[in-house]
Amino acid sequence: xxxxxxxxxxxxxxxxxxxxxxxxxxxxxxxxxxxxxxxxxxxxxxxxxxxxxxxxxxxxxxxxxxxxxxxxxxxxxxxxxxxxxxxxxxxxxxxxxxxxxxxxxxxxxxxxxxxxxxxxxxxxxxxxxxxxxxxxxxxxxxxxxxxxxxxxxxxxxxxxxxxxxxxxxxxxxxxxxxxxxxxxxxxxxxxxxxxxxxxxxxxxxxxxxxxxxxxxxxxxxxxxxxxxxxxxxxxxxxxxxxxxxxxxxxxxxxxxxxxxxxxxxxxxxxxxxxxxxxxxxxxxxxxx
Numbered sequence: 001x002x003x004x005x006x007x008x009x010x011x012x013x014x015x016x017x018x019x020x021x022x023x024x025x026x027x028x029x030x031x032x033x034x035x036x037x038x039x040x041x042x043x044x045x046x047x048x049x050x051x052x053x054x055x056x057x058x059x060x061x062x063x064x065x066x067x068x069x070x071x072x073x074x075x076x077x078x079x080x081x082x083x084x085x086x087x088x089x090x091x092x093x094x095x096x097x098x099x100x101x102x103x104x105x106x107x108x109x110x111x112x113x114x115x116x117x118x119x120x121x122x123x124x125x126x127x128x129x130x131x132x133x134x135x136x137x138x139x140x141x142x143x144x145x146x147x148x149x150x151x152x153x154x155x156x157x158x159x160x161x162x163x164x165x166x167x168x169x170x171x172x173x174x175x176x177x178x179x180x181x182x183x184x185x186x187x188x189x190x191x192x193x194x195x196x197x198x199x200x201x202x203x204x205x206x207x208x209x210x211x212x213x214x215x216x217x218x219x220x221x222x223x224x225x226x227x228x229x230x231x232x233x234x235x236x237x238x239x240x241x242x243x244x245x246x247x248x249x250x251x252x253x254x255x256x257x258x259x260x261x262x263x264x265x266x267x268x269x270x271x272x273x274x275x276x277x278x279x280x281x282x283x284x285x286x287x288x
Contacts, residue, residue: 018131019089026124026135027096033117035059035097036105038173040181041121041188042161043138044070046168053172060098063090070137077144085133086140093135110180118184122191130196161185202274203253207244207260208232209267216244218259223252247274 030045038053040046048062067090075083107113125135134140142156165185169178209215216227230243248256253271260267 015085015131015133016088019085019128019133020092022124022127022131023089023092023135024096024124025127026121027093027100029117029120029122029124030059031097031100031103032106032120033113034121034184035101037108037110037113037117038177039110039114039117039184040165040168040173040177041118042157042164042181042185043136045136046161046164046181050164050168050172058098058101060094060101063094063097067137070140073144074137074140078140082132082134085128085131086135086137089128089133089135090137114180114184115187118187119191121184122188123195125188126192126195129192202247202249204245204247204272204274205253205256206230206270206272207246207267208241208270209244209260209264211264212242212244215260215263215267218263219244219246219256222255222259223248225252 030041033039034041035049040049044063044066047066048059051057051062051066052059067086071083071087071090074086105113107116128135138157138160142160145156165178165181168181169175173181207215212229216229219225219227225246225248227244227246230245232241232243233239234241246256257269260269
């Protein structure tokens with residue numbers, strides 16, 4: 001059934017609220033920890049910090065100005081909804097940094113500012129990305145470049161950020177600050193992953209056994225997970241095979257291995273990492 005107009009409006013409002021919260025959290029990480037201690041993040045935010053230092057103007061102005069070209073490209077190449085969400089997030093981030101800029105920093109210890117600031121910044125950016133937007137236009141370019149060149153989004157962003165950190169070391173800050181900035185970027189990047197993908201690592205498991213019914217019955221009994229039979233065929237024997245496919249959490253994986261080994265030590269178990277799963281009433285919590 002198609003989503004009603006009222007539900008679409010409610011969903012959009014919820015998304016804008018989450019983007020607002022995420023952008024405000026990111027601004028707190030910047031203004032309470034990173035910017036006062038001359039520590040950069042990557043991308044447009046990093047360029048905005050450099051531009052503010054060189055011109056004496058506030059960073060909030062450059063956050064909007066430097067993102068505009070990327071937003072236009074995003075509108076042309078990716079779509080209106082993503083661009084609107086990103087523009088809204090950038091505006092909230094800019095306004096929040098302008099407001100929080102008048103407050104005293106929480107700490108002047110470079111190590112504490114780097115770690116805590118990066119965690120807070122990454123949490124905010126991750127919330128925005130999870131909601132369907134972005135706070136940095138360089139990610140838009142990275143997505144487009146990765147589609148046409150043999151380079152991943154992460155690799156492209158890393159190359160851009162290394163250039164930004166070197167630029168900062170030569171023009172504005174010291175090499176020590178640039179190295180702290182690299183640590184900031186790494187921690188923030190990992191926090192974004194945690195927020196977007198979740199703390200719990202999910203595993204997809206494929207099991208090929210001569211006794212699939214026994215294994216699936218015991219797995220269902222002990223783990224309470226849903227499973228699917230995939231109809232296959234042995235290449236050498238030509239015999240039909242029932243292949244078990246299921247998704248479990250990292251904690252449940254050892255139990256699954258133990259069950260399969262007890263019932264059929266010769267079974268083939270293939271395990272893969274997956275970022276997220278939804279639908280089919282999948283419960284990410286453990287069954288215990």
